[in-house]
Amino acid sequence: LISPIMQLYMSLPKTAKGTTKGLCGTYNDNVEDDFLSSQGIVEFTYLPFTESWKTSDECPSPIVNPTCVSSEHETYAREQCAYLKDPMGAFSSCHSVVE
Numbered sequence: 001l002i003s004p005i006m007q008l009y010m011s012l013p014k015t016a017k018g019t020t021k022g023l024c025g026t027y028n029d030n031v032e033d034d035f036l037s038s039q040g041i042v043e044f045t046y047l048p049f050t051e052s053w054k055t056s057d058e059c060p061s062p063i064v065n066p067t068c069v070s071s072e073h074e075t076y077a078r079e080q081c082a083y084l085k086d087p088m089g090a091f092s093s094c095h096s097v098v099e
Contacts, residue, residue, distance in 0.1 A: 039052060047062070
């Protein structure tokens, strides 16, 4: 059972695209670099990624189920979403209505 302590949803203006980095990702339409550490290294697991953004040794390490945070899951989601986004696919008529 996963019960998050806090969930955060952010909406940024398109003008912020390419100017952000940190625990919420890079906002550049490239999921491959969303785990970009504070040192500029793309990490593949949550622990070194989150540890790199600590501002104090007093901050506790994250307690997250590692099966829920995975670059493999991101790759799977991207591949599956390709079917939805295919301009010639079955859902193409929905593209003008759904972003």
